[in-house]
Amino acid sequence: MIDTERAEYNDVIRKLTTRLEEAVGEIDRLKNVVAKVVTGTDDAHSTLRRIYLDEAQSPNTRLKAAQASINFEKSRLENVPPPLDLVAEPARLPLHELVRLRRARAKALEDPGFPGGIVPPDHPRARAWSCKTEAELQEKVRRWEDGEDISGGNGDGSNSGGSGDNTAG
Numbered sequence: 001m002i003d004t005e006r007a008e009y010n011d012v013i014r015k016l017t018t019r020l021e022e023a024v025g026e027i028d029r030l031k032n033v034v035a036k037v038v039t040g041t042d043d044a045h046s047t048l049r050r051i052y053l054d055e056a057q058s059p060n061t062r063l064k065a066a067q068a069s070i071n072f073e074k075s076r077l078e079n080v081p082p083p084l085d086l087v088a089e090p091a092r093l094p095l096h097e098l099v100r101l102r103r104a105r106a107k108a109l110e111d112p113g114f115p116g117g118i119v120p121p122d123h124p125r126a127r128a129w130s131c132k133t134e135a136e137l138q139e140k141v142r143r144w145e146d147g148e149d150i151s152g153g154n155g156d157g158s159n160s161g162g163s164g165d166n167t168a169g
Contacts, residue, residue: 045072093134104141105129 051057051065093101109119109126119125128150131137143150 045069049073090133090135093138098134101134101137101141104144105137108144 048065048069052062052069054062057065092098106118109129110117111119111125114120114123121127129140131140140150
């Protein structure tokens, strides 16, 4: 064997050794990737994300990985019903007017014939003053101040409202 042949063989061996080291490095890298996927530290979306962010990959591969992962990163907007079925409340009375109305109702329910001088809650006169809305209370107070009998009677069917003093003092 002459020196030129020996040099050629050494050059081929050096090239093959370099290629073998590269192949071993790639095998080790792939083993690590497989280990991550198998142990659960890397999921499908993160793998796709790594592929489409890797500029060393071909544009076609990166595009396919981006298309596959888009639904995980940006979910589609879906029609959602409104969270609440809102209804506007009627306008509230000013506080001074509400206090005036409630004082008038309290005055209308005063009666010295009952213990404590007040009509009990289960009495027909008290039930007649039961109001669901402020507007209903406003109307009853207006009628009471005008002298109308809205007492609902005294429980014996005679519909006499008591003292007859309808001043809203």
